[in-house]
Amino acid sequence: MPQSQDGIEGNNGAELDAVIEVVGLSKRFGGNEVLRDIRFTARRGEVVCVIGPSGSGKSTLLRCVNLLETPTGGRVMFHGRDIQGAGFPLREYHARVGMVFQQFNLFNNMTVMRNCVEGQRKVLRRNRDDSEKVAMKYLAMVGMDGYRDAKPAQISGGQKQRVAIARALAMDPEVLLFDEPTSALDPETVGEVLSVMRNLASMGLTMIVVTHEMGFARDVASRVVFMEGGLIVEEDAPEVIFTNPKNARTREFLARVL
Amino acid sequence: MSAIPASFFGWVAFLLQKYGSLFLRGAWITLLVAISGTICGFVIGLLVAVARSLTVPARAGFLPRAGIRALRGALAVYVEVFRGTPMIVQAMVIYYGAAQYLGLNMNELAAAVLIVSINTGAYMAEIVRGGVMSVDTGQSEAARSIGMSHWQTMASVVLPQAIRNILPSVGNEFVVNIKDSSVLNVIAVSELFFMSKSAAGTYLRYFEVFFITGIIYLILTFTVTRLLRLLERKMDGPKHFTVFGSQSDSRAEITYVKEER
Ligand SMILES: Nc1ncnc2c1ncn2[C@@H]1O[C@H](COP(=O)(O)OP(=O)(O)OP(=O)(O)O)[C@@H](O)[C@H]1O
Ligand SMILES: [Mg+2]
Numbered sequence: 001m002p003q004s005q006d007g008i009e010g011n012n013g014a015e016l017d018a019v020i021e022v023v024g025l026s027k028r029f030g031g032n033e034v035l036r037d038i039r040f041t042a043r044r045g046e047v048v049c050v051i052g053p054s055g056s057g058k059s060t061l062l063r064c065v066n067l068l069e070t071p072t073g074g075r076v077m078f079h080g081r082d083i084q085g086a087g088f089p090l091r092e093y094h095a096r097v098g099m100v101f102q103q104f105n106l107f108n109n110m111t112v113m114r115n116c117v118e119g120q121r122k123v124l125r126r127n128r129d130d131s132e133k134v135a136m137k138y139l140a141m142v143g144m145d146g147y148r149d150a151k152p153a154q155i156s157g158g159q160k161q162r163v164a165i166a167r168a169l170a171m172d173p174e175v176l177l178f179d180e181p182t183s184a185l186d187p188e189t190v191g192e193v194l195s196v197m198r199n200l201a202s203m204g205l206t207m208i209v210v211t212h213e214m215g216f217a218r219d220v221a222s223r224v225v226f227m228e229g230g231l232i233v234e235e236d237a238p239e240v241i242f243t244n245p246k247n248a249r250t251r252e253f254l255a256r257v258l
Numbered sequence: 259m260s261a262i263p264a265s266f267f268g269w270v271a272f273l274l275q276k277y278g279s280l281f282l283r284g285a286w287i288t289l290l291v292a293i294s295g296t297i298c299g300f301v302i303g304l305l306v307a308v309a310r311s312l313t314v315p316a317r318a319g320f321l322p323r324a325g326i327r328a329l330r331g332a333l334a335v336y337v338e339v340f341r342g343t344p345m346i347v348q349a350m351v352i353y354y355g356a357a358q359y360l361g362l363n364m365n366e367l368a369a370a371v372l373i374v375s376i377n378t379g380a381y382m383a384e385i386v387r388g389g390v391m392s393v394d395t396g397q398s399e400a401a402r403s404i405g406m407s408h409w410q411t412m413a414s415v416v417l418p419q420a421i422r423n424i425l426p427s428v429g430n431e432f433v434v435n436i437k438d439s440s441v442l443n444v445i446a447v448s449e450l451f452f453m454s455k456s457a458a459g460t461y462l463r464y465f466e467v468f469f470i471t472g473i474i475y476l477i478l479t480f481t482v483t484r485l486l487r488l489l490e491r492k493m494d495g496p497k498h499f500t501v502f503g504s505q506s507d508s509r510a511e512i513t514y515v516k517e518e519r
Contacts, residue, residue, distance in 0.1 A: 068399050094405035105400035109418045111499075118414060119404035150499040164400075171404050 017043040019175055019206050020065060020097070024074035027060055034060050036230045038074070042175065045204045049217035049238070052227035053253060058210040059102075061227070062177045065208070066099050095123050098168030102180040104160040106152040112139065112163050113148040116170040124171065131170075138166040142196050158189025162196055169200075176200070178209040214258055218242050226250045269466040277457040277467075284453030285474050287367065291442065291449060292435040295374025299435075300428060302375065303382020306333050307390060308412060310383070333383070340380035346441040349373050353445040370447040374439060378431055385427045389420030422493050429486035433479045450474060 020042045027035040034057045042048045050058050063069040065076050067083065067090070076083050083093055107115050116135035120126045126134070139145040142162035152160055161181055168176055178197070182190040194216050201207060201220045211217055217224050217238060224241040226234045226249075234247045242258075245251050263272045274281070310333055312326055340348065353369050356362040364372075393416050401411040440451035450471060458467035 066403055068402065091405040091407070094403060099400070099403040101396060101400060103396050105394075105396035107397055107400070107415050109415065109422070119401075119406060122410050122414065123405040146501045147499075148502065150501075151495065154499060167400075168404070 017045075018077070019044050019079065020208070021077040021080075022061075022065065022074070023077060025061070025064060025071050025076065026073035027057075027064055027069060028072050034230050035064065035071075038232055040225055040232065040235060042206055042208055043222075044206055046222040047201045047207045047209060047220050048223050048225060049221035050208065050210045050225045050227060051212070051214070051217060051253075052233075056227045057230045058227055059179050062099070062179050062208065062210055066094070066097060066177055068099075091123060095119070095171045096173050097175045097177065098171055098173040099177045100161070100164050100168055100179070100181050102183050104152070104157070104164045104184070106160055106164055106167070108152050110151075111148065112144060112150050112152070112155070115152070115163060116167045119167070119171050134172075135166070135170050138169040139163070141169070141199070142166045143192075156189060157185045158192045161185065161193045165193075165196055165200075173205075175206045175208065178207065178211070180210055180212065182211070182213060212257070214242070214254075226253065228253070266466065269463055270470060273457065273461075273463060273466055273470060277453075280453050280457055281450070281470065281474060284448065284450035285478065287448050287453075288436060288439055288450040288475075289478060291367070291370045291374055291439045291447065292432060294371045295378055295439070296428070296432045296435050298371070298375035299378025299382050299431065302379030303384075303386045304417070306337070306379065306383035307386035308417075309333060310387065311390060311412070336376075337380045337383050340377050341384070344441075345373065345377045345438055346444060348377060349442055349445050366445055366447045369445060370439065370442045370449070373442065374435055378435060381431060382428070385424050385431070386420060388427075389424035390416055392423045393419045422490075425486065425490050425493070429483065432482055432486070436478050436482065437475060 018041050022038050022040050025035055025038040026033065038061060040048065050061065052058055060069060064071045067076075071084070078088075078093055078097070081088060083090070107118065110118065113132065113135055116139060117128070117131040120131040120134060121128065136145055136148070139148060142165055144159060144162050144166060147155060147159065147163075152163070155163070165176075165181075181197070182193050185193065190213070194213060197207070197209070197216070198220055209216075209221075219238075221238045223235060224238050225232055226241065226245075226247070228249055234241065234245060234250045236246070240246075241250065242254065245254065263269045310330060312330075349369075352373055353364060356364055356369075397415050397419075398411050401415050406414075439447075439449055442449060443452035443455065446452065454467050454471040458464045
């Protein structure tokens with residue numbers, strides 16, 4: 001995975017490998033407190049899986065990390081710099097921290113190819129040839145290069161999600177955030193997306209993955225974070241979480257979903 | 259031109275022969291006013307809708323915030339006033355107001371295009387706003403998540419889809435403008451209705467003249483509707499796409515057919 005190292009990191013020597021650090025993050029919608037004092041760190045090359053019941057705030061957490069929501073308290077640090085701090089290069093941050101959505105969110109007016117080219121041209125200012133080359137490389141990686149001229153309405157859900165992953169990869173991100181990338185898919189197509197994600201993990205891409213796929217979390221995660229009611233209840237290695245969780249609520253949740 | 263015709267068809271043929279060029283000129287002016295008015299109105303509508311989509315940045319200072327708020331207020335007033343009054347009244351107020359208070363004797367055709375444009379703009383602003391809302395916010399969020407700015411997102415993701423979605427309504431406005439530009443005869447624009455009135459006056463054959471006029475309006479609106487349908491189809495792009503042989507999928511080129519909606 002390409003990891004351009006120039007530009008926005010100003011490593012304060014905190015944790016050398018920390019790419020994203022969430023420090024005391026909270027979020028409220030009106031009077032509704034959805035996230036409370038969230039802390040975790042994603043280090044270079046790690047896959048952090050976030051699990052938990054519906055409504056526990058997992059999506060909101062990812063959206064705060066990507067600033068699709070504005071946190072109401074705490075900080076998100078990227079290589080030691082506060083992403084809401086004055087002078088932080090937000091556009092560059094967005095380019096380097098990609099997001100894959102549950103509903104794919106492909107640009108419906110563009111072909112598969114243009115979906116992967118648009119951001120490179122507009123944000124990274126790459127020329128057309130280079131953008132198309134990069135796009136083709138990642139489309140081939142997710143097995144969608146043959147569909148470059150198709151429109152999103154013409155391909156299946158699993159194919160859309162693979163294109164969405166290629167679109168995110170085409171920006172040469174350092175981190176990818178996944179919000180339940182397989183929850184909107186037919187059971188038969190879940191596997192094709194998960195195998196692309198396993199492949200990315202094995203290549204060393206840093207990933208934060210909200211998922212209900214416990215098998216994926218168990219096999220691929222470096223660490224698993226269990227959330228409930230806006231709090232991180234437990235965080236540990238997958239072997240611990242899935243075989244010997246310390247917290248009773250983690251145990252209850254896993255008993256229900258496994 | 260000898261005998262006075264006796265039958266309905268005789269009159270129609272007679273009037274067509276005598277006033278054919280008058281009808282044609284009237285139809286041309288009507289079409290000109292409707293086309294320019296609809297296009298200008300569409301541009302106004304786009305600008306108004308995009309301006310109204312501006313959010314007040316949280317960190318902005320007092321002046322930009324007050325500016326954006328004042329702009330929004332002014333645009334809301336514009337939309338309300340021009341949607342809430344008849345175009346015939348707007349024509350009178352603007353045309354005679356300009357003459358009496360600004361000493362401005364507007365060219366009738368220019369006045370007509372101006373009036374239809376700002377009237378249509380008020381409707382289009384609402385139509386475009388609906389079109390923007392019809393594009394799901396997920397796509398804007400995806401654009402934002404790869405670093406695209408508000409303007410880039412609008413220009414390459416939201417507006418192209420919004421415009422495609424509102425094309426039927428835009429066509430509707432166009433048809434309405436072809437018909438409603440007839441009220442501009444009150445400021446003596448030589449459009450189709452105005453020309454017909456003068457043609458009817460000479461022989462007092464109102465029925466026959468306006469029968470012809472009706473047919474001409476129908477031909478105009480029908481043609482325009484068909485052309486717009488064609489444009490819509492063109493904007494939707496090809497129904498087929500080709501799957502190229504891929505490194506991971508060695509099937510040769512296959513053509514898929516998109517299912518009909
Ligand atoms: N824009 C919003 N306004 C108000 N409340 C919101 C908003 N977005 C989310 N919430 C609330 O925040 C809580 C957490 O939502 P969130 O979508 O983060 O949960 P989740 O863990 O992702 O659930 P799921 O597994 O169902 O996706 C929910 O109670 C939800 O109602
Ligand atoms: Mg969610």
